[in-house]
Amino acid sequence: MTTRVDAWLAAAIDDAERRGLPELKPLLEALARSTAALRAADEATSSAPGDTHER
Amino acid sequence: MNAEPDLRRIAEVGPLIRDGRLSPVELVRHCLAQIDSRPEINAFITRTGDRALEEARALDAEIRAGRYRGPLHGIPIAVKDLIDVAGTPTTSGSAVPARHPTTDAPSVVTLRAAGAIIVGKTNLHEFAFGTTSEESAFGPVRNPYDVSRSAGGSSGGSAAALAAGMCFGALGTDTGGSIRIPSAACGTVGLKPTLDEISCEGVVPLSTTCDHLGPMARSVADVALLYQVLKGAAPAPPQRSNEKLRFGVPRPYFCDRLDSGTRDALDRATAALRAAGHSVEDVEIAHAARTPDVYLHIVLPEASQYHAPALERFAANYCPGVRVRLEMGRYVLAEDYVRAMRLRTMLTAAVDRALANLDALFLPALPIAAPPLGASTVDLGGSPEPVRAAMLRLTQLFNLTGHPSIALPCSQTIDPLPRGIQLVGQRLATERLLEIGATVEVELTEITG
Secondary structure: OOOOHHHHHHHHHHHHHHOOOHHHHHHHHHHHHHHHHHHHHHHHHOOOOOOOOOO | OOOOOOOOOHHHHHHHHHOOOOOHHHHHHHHHHHHHHOHHHOOEEEEOHHHHHHHHHHHHHHHHOOOOOOOOOOOEEEEEOOEOOOOOOEOOOOOOOOEOOOOOOHHHHHHHHOOOEEEEEEOOOHHHOOOOOOOOOOOOOEEOOEEEEEOOOOOHHHHHHHHOOOOOEEEEEEOOOOOHHHHHHHOOEEEEOOOOOOOOOOEOOOOOOOOEEEEEEOOHHHHHHHHHHHHOOOOOOOOOOOOOOEEEEEOOOOOOOOOHHHHHHHHHHHHHHHHOOOEEEEEOOOOHHHHHHHHHHHHHHHHHHHHHHHHHHHHHHOOHHHHHHHHHHOOOOHHHHHHHHHHHHHHHHHHHHHOOOOOEEEEEOOOOOOOEOOOOEEEEOOEEEEHHHHHHOOOHHHHHHOOOEEEEEOOOOOOOOOOEEEEEOOOOOHHHHHHHHHHHHHHHHHHHO
């Protein structure tokens, strides 16, 4: 089961705020965009026949 | 140096030392005077002048006794303060408590055995986690060409020290371009060898799978001498051949966004190589535009993993920008790290394919001139880009793939700031890359005039 990027981002921002690091929010949002691009590139180049997992 | 004040290269002063015409003591004093004469550059964190002079006197005595160790005998060298030198703190440019090594890193042991003299530890971007050398607990490194500008980073102190004549060679580290970026910004030469070719033992890590240690100097021949000694090989100048070389310029992605001075430098260098009879063709590296995403998902978690204990205890000691990047790395998921490592293998194969019928890739080392200190964005091809992303853009791929790469200066006619060209060779063929670099250096010197 792959963790969805939007769910991961929401949890990461909550955790950063809980830890007193609200300044991380824009960086985590940028990281989330990069993670989505990474996953898209991986999917586009991956040879996993029959792979129906959510990405 | 009384006798030959214009000598700037190891290959020039080495024979004078060997022949007893120049004393290592005189050479060390010259470098220490240069360090003291330009404190505003802030190139050094620790100056080891007393020990350097003591060693110089001993090496002078060896020469007089007929014992010559080789071309690094009595040569003043600077060491990035991320690398252990016994008896000096390894600060990593940070207010986080330093480590206090009692032994030299193997690279330093090797250089000392060859007769090199360590004149000091150079300033850097904190923990090598940045490209401008301005986030340092010891203050920013300033560019000798324009002190309002960055020296590049993270090995900014090493490059600035070379450009200002404070040493004849230097050690740097390169995880995304940290040897090549400051070399380009300061008009010096820097080599990132093949991945894992030179030991990173005794070096504070940033990313254990992307870190490289390499030499910096003021010529390809000098970098080659240092590289050969670090490799444990007999030092000898790289042999230029008369063969006509085949270069590939990876234009998509790498040359899409360059400032006008860098584009001019690339055009002039390309013309000079063609005029000398070499071939220069356009090539494409498949998936290159994915490089920043892959790099981010590998380097961030690797750096965060190393720093996790110190982040818990000394968070307030970190420079704010470095701290938040390290904190960000704690949130990268393992599954995305694995994806990035898989894509890294694909990128490595893509660079191998691009190099298949070439002697080297040929591209700028940095898409811009050294940026002003304090700048958060730079203009890149007509649109703003974060400084860090812009500066890493042309170098970080080859940290992922491990191909050897060398940055060397290239003149341009747009402004007075240095620009650097980068050559990338086949993996495990660093010697060959240095031979190609020696040829290119001569061709580029022709256009420098």
